[in-house]
Amino acid sequence: MNDKWIDFAIRLQSIAQAGLQYGKDKYDIERYEEIRRIAAEMISAKTNISAEKVYNLFCNETGYQTPKVDTRAAVFVDGKILLVHENNGTWSLPGGWCDVDQSVASNTEKEVKEESGLTVKSERLIAVQDWRKHNVTNYAYGVIKIFVQCKYVCGEFEKNIETTEIGFFGKDEIPENLAVEKCTREQVLMCFEAYENPKMPTSFD
Template structure:
């Protein structure tokens, strides 16, 4: 289900405040935008039980024109048709497709190749952009910021399983044996199903929104 209205509105308020503070030179307008940012933090704190001061500090760290954050996920398949997954250490050691935030000065494809290696130990090559999904429309648990994720089909090129500071286990899974304890903040069962579909049918168009 979509994010609740209050979260959508609070995110929009924060984005307006952030962009306003970036471009406004008038001190009175800047005060108004800062007040709007504080109000968005109070709304989120009221609905989540989080500390408003911490949320405000999180928002203050965001500067420049407000845009969605970009994440990447890699769907890597082995010769037996199994998909690569890792356990995320910071999310209760739950399973997910390897991935993370796109890095500055790297293309999304370069970012997903790096993330897969860092989290699993495997060298891969991005061969297809399978999906570009807005996080808020994918039934994930709510988050403070707008996020867009790019899902790539990747070819396995070498390496060996290796965990990292971010992951505690690496594994390969057949389509009918996907772990039940998924990191739903990162990967949903539907995402995995669609990645198998794109792997089986490379000609499928890229999915979006």
């Protein structure tokens, strides 16, 4: 989905959503609704997903459209980084969407606990990245990825519905089959660099 057609659809949907939020004239509201439908049809034409399903997923929010926030934890033990084994067979830094009742720090800790069973403490902000510049672009909305260095406190792997196991990997042991929409090899190496250089400033796009 990483092409201009999708970018155009995303921009049209964003304009339409803002118009529906702030528009007052009933005829303008109808036009914004039509723009929203066209944006969904553009996504549908590119993905072979039904326009109705795209509309339900892509056009289901109200208010001014903003990016979603994804937090990722970099947990190191003896110089190795924690990765979780997803149900689909890929590996990833533990993390996920930031819940509305959580801060960046607390959400990061919560996701680690849910996906690995480990209790950690958020200590340092490594990076704030625009997902489109670093990961596979397959969402029809913006994503801000936040990488947080965490200290291992206690615990061991606990069975859950999201992951099948955990592992600690050295810099030269990073698995090839990463879930690149969640974290790339470059992003994992960035976490190693931050761990090895405590004074490294937070990077951001």
